[in-house]
Every structure is written in C-alpha cells, then in structure tokens.
Amino acid sequence: xxxxxxxxxxxxxxxxxxxxxxxxxxxxxxxxxxxxxxxxxxxxxxxxxxxxxxxxxxxxxxxxxxxxxxxxxxxxxxxxxxxxxxxxxxxxxxxxxxxxxxxxxxxxxxxxxxxxxxxxxxxxxxxxxxxxxxxxxxxxxxxxxxxxxxxxxxxxxxxxxxxxxxxxxxxxxxxxxxxxxxxxxxxxxxxxxxxxxxxxxxxxxxxxxxxxxxxxxxxxxxxxxxxxxxxxxxxxxxxxxxxxxxxxxxxxxxxxxxxxxxxxxxxxxxxxxxxxxxxxxxxxxxxxxxxxxxxxxxxxxxxxxxxxxxxxxxxxxxxxxxxxxxxxxxxxxxxxxxxxxxxxxxxxxxxxxxxxxxxxxxxxxxxx
Numbered sequence: 613x614x615x616x617x618x619x620x621x622x623x624x625x626x627x628x629x630x631x632x633x634x635x636x637x638x639x640x641x642x643x644x645x646x647x648x649x650x651x652x653x654x655x656x657x658x659x660x661x662x663x664x665x666x667x668x669x670x671x672x673x674x675x676x677x678x679x680x681x682x683x684x685x686x687x688x689x690x691x692x693x694x695x696x697x698x699x700x701x702x703x704x705x706x707x708x709x710x711x712x713x714x715x716x717x718x719x720x721x722x723x724x725x726x727x728x729x730x731x732x733x734x735x736x737x738x739x740x741x742x743x744x745x746x747x748x749x750x751x752x753x754x755x756x757x758x759x760x761x762x763x764x765x766x767x768x769x770x771x772x773x774x775x776x777x778x779x780x781x782x783x784x785x786x787x788x789x790x791x792x793x794x795x796x797x798x799x800x801x802x803x804x805x806x807x808x809x810x811x812x813x814x815x816x817x818x819x820x821x822x823x824x825x826x827x828x829x830x831x832x833x834x835x836x837x838x839x840x841x842x843x844x845x846x847x848x849x850x851x852x853x854x855x856x857x858x859x860x861x862x863x864x865x866x867x868x869x870x871x872x873x874x875x876x877x878x879x880x881x882x883x884x885x886x887x888x889x890x891x892x893x894x895x896x897x898x899x900x901x902x903x904x905x906x907x908x909x910x911x912x913x914x915x916x917x918x919x920x921x922x923x924x925x926x927x928x929x930x931x932x933x934x935x936x937x938x939x940x941x942x943x944x945x946x947x948x949x950x951x952x953x954x955x956x957x958x959x960x961x962x963x964x965x966x967x968x969x970x971x972x973x974x975x976x977x978x979x980x
Contacts, residue, residue, distance in 0.1 A: 618977050619643075619778045620644075620782065620973055621643075621767055621780075622636070622784065623757075623782065623785055624783065624784035624788075625647040625649075625651075626652075626655060626656065626737065627654065627655075627962045627963055628963065628966040628969075629647075629966060630645075630652060630741050631740060632950055635970035636973060636974060637744065637745030637746045639978075641974065644747045644749065644778070645746055646752045646754055647749070651734065652738055652740075652748070652750070653674075653738075655674035655675050655927045656736065656737055657733070657737075658672055658734040659672075661920060663829065667918075669829050669918055670863070670868075671870055672729075672732060673922050675733060675958075676870065677726040677727060677728050677854075678727050678728075678959035679724035679727065680724065680960050681960065682960060682964060685967075689727060692739075697739055698727050699730050700728075701727065701728045701860065703839070703840035703841065704840060705840065706839045706841075707842050707844070707845055708842050708909060710844060710845065710847045710908075710909060711846045715838060715839065715842065728860065730860065753770035754770065755771070755772065756768040757781060757802050757803045758804075759807055760777070767781075779977060780973045781946065782969050782973065783803065783947070783949045783950075784950050786951055786953055787801075789801055789803040789805060789811075790815055792926060795887050808942045811940045814933045814934070818933060819931050821878075821930050822879055822923070823875065824873040825872055825922045825923075826872075826899055826919065826921050827869075827870055827920050827921075828916040828918065829869075829919075830866065830869070830914060830916050830917065832867060832914070834855070834867060834913065837911055840854060840855040841854035849877045851875075852872040853869060853870070854870055855869055856869060856870055871906055873898075875928075878924075882923075887925060895920070898921040898923075929951075929952060932953065932954060933953060933954055934954040934955070935956075938950075938964050938968035939954050939965050941969070949969070950969035952965065
C-alpha cells in the first residue's frame with residue numbers, strides 16, 4: 613500500500629499523532645505529518661532556554677513522566693526502552709502539606725513505574741516522526757481541511773499554500789476542530805464541523821484544565837527537599853513540583869525544577885488576560901507569584917539564577933469522549949480524531965487513542 617492512493621495526513625505531533633503516524637507507516641501507508649510548532653512533542657515537548665551567562669537549560673515543562681498499565685502500551689514502551697528512548701525514573705516522590713509544612717508519606721509503594729524520555733520527554737515523538745514512511749513537516753499550520761467528492765481530502769496551510777491531497781486524515785489536535793480555535797485566533801476552525809455532525813457534537817466544548825509551568829534553575833542542589841517530585845496539598849497556587857535534573861540522561865550541571873500551578877490559579881489569570889498568547893509582563897507576574905508560593909513552604913529555597921513561566925492553555929483535558937472506541941471515527945469520510953481527550957487525560961491514554969486511529973485507517977485502506 614505504498615502508492616499515492618494510500619497517503620494519509622496526520623495533524624499534530626504530540627504522542628498520540630506520532631504513535632498513529634508510526635503505526636500507519638509500519639503497515640505500508642505513506643504518512644505526511646503536519647505540526648504547527650517548530651518540533652514534535654506537544655505536551656511532551658522539551659523547552660530549551662539559555663541563561664544570562666550562556667548556559668543551556670533543558671526542561672520537560674509539560675508531562676514530567678508517564679506510567680503504563682495497558683499491555684499494548686507496555687509492549688511499545690519496552691520497544692522504546694530497547695532503543696534507548698525511555699528509561700525508568702527511579703527516585704522518591706511524595707506530597708507536601710502547605711498547612712503543616714511537612715512532607716507526607718512517600719509514594720514508594722506506587723504500583724506503576726514512572727518513565728521518562730531520553731534525553732528529553734520529546735525524544736519518543738522525535739524518533740517516531742523520523743521513522744521510515746513518515747514525512748514530517750514542522751512549522752506547518754493547517755488553515756483548511758476540505759473533503760473532496762472523490763473521497764480525498766485537500767489540506768491548505770494557514771498561509772494559503774496547497775499542502776496536498778490525501779486518502780485519509782487523522783487529527784490529533786482537538787483545537788483544529790473546536791470552537792476554541794476561533795476564540796484564540798479569530799479564524800474559523802480548519803475543519804468544518806458540519807462535515808461530521810456526529811463527531812462535532814462530541815467535540816463541542818471539551819472541558820480542559822489550564823496550567824502555568826514555572827522553570828527554575830539553581831546553582832546548588834535543593835538539599836532541604838528530600839524527594840525529587842511532589843504534589844502540593846492545601847495550596848491554592850501550586851499543584852506539582854519536580855527536579856528535572858534528577859531524571860536519567862539529564863545534565864547535572866545545574867539543579868533544575870519545574871513547578872505546575874493549580875487549574876484554579878491558571879483560570880483566574882486567563883479570566884483577566886484572555887486566551888490569546890500571554891504577554892511577557894503576564895508571564896513575569898505569574899513566575900513571581902509561583903516562586904513566592906514555592907518559597908513560602910518553609911524549605912529555605914534560594915533565589916534561582918533562571919526563572920521563566922509558560923502557559924498551557926488547553927493541554928490538559930478533564931473528560932474522555934470516546935473511552936470505549938478510543939478514537940472518533942467517520943468511516944465514510946476516512947477521518948479519525950485521536951488524543952488523550954478520547955481515552956484518558958494522560959500519556960498512556962494518548963498512545964492508546966493514536967493506536968486505535970491507526971487501526972481504523974489501516975483496516976479501511978487495506979480493503980481498497
């Protein structure tokens with residue numbers, strides 16, 4: 613199935629889209645992957661920053677790790693492990709009560725291993741997007757998806773450029789078919805939802821949990837913190853914190869931490885500033901407030917030599933809209949929609965959804 617009749621477009625290079633593209637390519641289907649960002653990963657992307665004195669600083673500012681319980685996903689993870697793409701993060705984790713100012717019991721008894729990408733969380737998506745049979749186009753924003761009469765899809769870039777015709781389409785970015793796209797960009801969604809009324813109903817207003825991430829770098833280790841990752845209890849501002857430099861395969865030249873805000877805090881900021889890209893002034897204010905809360909926990913946190921905030925506006929879904937089917941599928945249109953918002957709001961759910969979308973298209977196209 614390597615001829616032009618079986619070309620499929622995958623939109624979005626987060627773990628769901630990347631896994632889907634890889635699975636399609638392994639079944640002989642020619643895949644073109646389109647990603648609006650400069651590189652792959654989505655919420656599993658890695659942020660590269662340069663400090664004032666020229667130090668390179670790398671942060672997994674989205675998903676800090678992932679755990680696996682499904683057998684199919686575990687098989688994939690073991691394959692990635694054998695290729696040096698992932699490793700287990702073997703550290704102590706726990707939670708901190710902001711009222712008692714004490715760490716609660718560590719979660720060493722947690723049943724599932726914590727995995728991280730090597731040397732960054734985006735390494736898995738990078739490898740999948742570079743596999744044989746997958747042509748990846750980064751910095752390629754989709755402006756319009758049009759379903760043609762001859763059972764083909766036509767894709768047009770945001771700049772009006774024709775991006776080609778395809779026998780099927782996979783959307784792993786929920787915003788491309790969501791009213792939220794209009795709220796952010798002022799443009800109609802690239803996918804006309806009237807083409808797929810049943811799917812459109814399920815895609816309307818998927819609830820999401822916003823979050824601000826704060827990236828910090830310190831000269832010395834934070835020796836007063838006994839664990840390398842912990843959740844916050846009784847904080848209205850902070851939800852999670854982890855030591856980035858404690859992960860396997862990371863540079864230990866500096867001590868790097870990532871903090872995640874609560875959804876309520878992020879929602880409050882967005883209510884004031886809107887859904888558009890936050891200004892540098894807003895991000896500076898957020899960074900100061902998050903760090904102030906971090907310092908207030910009473911663990912003698914020193915001043916960092918680097919501090920920067922990032923907003924995740926809609927990356928964390930709080931609902932699952934296709935838990936049984938694992939993806940949305942319109943057989944007549946040859947359109948699949950996948951992502952963690954379909955199965956469960958985590959990396960494993962995104963992987964399962966990507967595999968399901970690939971399975972639907974592979975089965976359909978193999979009958980042509």
